[in-house]
Amino acid sequence: MSRIVVDIQNLGKVYPPQVGQPAKVALEGATLQVAEGETFGLLGPNGAGKTTLQKILLGLIRPTSGSAMVLGAAPDDTRTRARLGYLPENPYFYTYLTGKEFLEFCGGLFGLGGKELQERIAKLLDRVNMTSAANTQLRKYSKGMLQRIGVAQALVNDPEIVFLDEPMSGLDPVGRAQLRELILDLKREGKTIFFNTHILSDVEMLCDRVGILNQGKLVGSGKVHDLAGTGTLEDAFIRLVGGAHA
Amino acid sequence: MKRLLAALGIAGVFWGAQALCLGQLVTVKAEHPSRLVVPNPQIAKVLVSDFENLAADLLWIQSLQHNGDQLIDDEEKRDFRGMYEALDLASDFDPRFHELTTFGSWMLADGKRTPEAIRLLEKGQARYPDLWMYPYQLGFIEFLYAKDYLKAAQHFDQAAALPNCPPSARHMAAGLYAKGNKRDLAVATWQAIYERGDDRVRGIARRALKRLGVAVPE
């Protein structure tokens, strides 16, 4: 058994009441582990708590109960975050920067610089097929281009774990295929990948293991074919999630 | 860009309102359409927020404009109420703006408000007792408008003793002491003022000479 790099124990998150809204339970008693080198897919309908869970792992929000450890440390430790990469959902980046400037900025935040960073950026731009648009301002990028530059920024520090939140959303079929290739590449390099999605086919093609989240609760987890059993993953998903929706 | 313009718009409204409170450039009371309206000094002094000089400039320009408007009007319709308050507040804001006080006193006296002209100058003199221009100007106002020749002579005397005072002060003092109320001296003095003064002062001098029966070509 390889090393556990993401360890979530009994994790809960309640958003405090806002004006006109009661308190909202976003996560409740979630427990799961991800091992080094694994590609883990967190599956669930919109509003199930997937983004909340990732944000806790990245230190953007704090859990109300339970614990979350990434690479053996708490996520709000900056040394931990130096070893992570993150692509937020529907990313909005600084539109006034060019693609290259944006990657330089991101590299700088990891304390990288100089020739080493320039070489890395050139490689990353090539890898996400964005070299030709490197000197164009992000405001002129299409959705797919933004997603690809977003992947590049998530990899600028050569992270051990990559968190991707709905990476396929808004992409056309070609864009999806390209991004899928990229994720498979990362997987072959031995990176741990933790991604949120509501698209079953992506999970089937890419993931070693999945967790299914519904209304803040982890209703199932395991290897893809174990969960699917004799049917398809879709059947299992509908069985686990659909009941609550009916 | 839109955001920036909106921001500048809000700032404009904010400070525009402040400037209007200070200068009340558009406030004209219906019953006295010609009257110069001056903000409440206490409120103005809080609103001004370290922009005293600019507020004084605003009041000064407003007074000049008002003065110009009155001179265009028929003599009986001229209204110089509020002018003293405006100049007084302006000189409180910017006491070093000496031209404001000295020229302002011409405007007031010419508008038949001699006591106010004297009060304005005396305030300036109290602030800057070493400046010759305050007693010098007081001498002219006492002589030409209040027609108190002894007082006028004393003011010129006082001015002559202060540094950098032009020699004419001494001559004025001497003449006034000696001759008392003489039309010749008055004409000579106004002519001297007319010759040395700029356009605005000339206008005042020209009108004074006309009253004394001396025509000056435009």
Place this chain on the structure above:
Amino acid sequence: MTRLWDLARNTFRETIRDRILYVLLVFALLMIASSVVFGTLTIGQDQKIVLDLGLGAIELFGVAIAIFVGTSMIYKEIDKRTVYVVLTKPVPRPIFLIGKFLGLSLTLWVLLGLMGVGYLGLAALKGVFAPALIGAIGLIGLQLMLLVAITVFFSSFTSPILGMILTFSLYLIGHNTEALRVLAQKASPALKAAMEALYYVLPNLSTFDAKNQVVYGEAVPALRWIWAVGYGLAYTVALLATASAIFERREF
């Protein structure tokens, strides 16, 4: 340290590329127009009035940008979710706030520098240049930095609109703290104590004002500079420290 610089430079770039420099065009037009208009309106005092107006405009333009950009810059990062990119990297939250503060401060100093060069050029052209004028512009710069710190402080817990209104109010009150003390003398004992406390707590922005003296050639004394820098720095550090403590607890 490099992270702080990267964040500051990014904010500087953002504001400069937001076509903020158009302000300079407005400033230039205002100065040219006013020197022509006041030359005809007044009787030889146009030099003095143009000097007053120029310094006033430099301060007001600076204050407008400091408040409007300052109150929205952190909100924008959250609203546009760019904060996710920055805070999930090894950037401590206080560094993020300080970086934004320094970036906007840098923009304002550059803007002040450019407006100042135009202003002093015009003063020289009119033959009324005095080195003291530079001192007043420098003090305005310190004041703007303190205002940016105030906006950062408010952005750590309020909305941009509320922050804007609060900062504007503080700007006005900050230039009238003396009036507060005068009023305190007339108030009842309990109210007096409260008002005197306010007098010391509220930022005294008159510390950073020399507009009314320098146009008469009166230079800003060295002691005044030392006091202004020290006071501004202490106040800014206190504000940013409080803002950081609040920002640390925020969730995104």
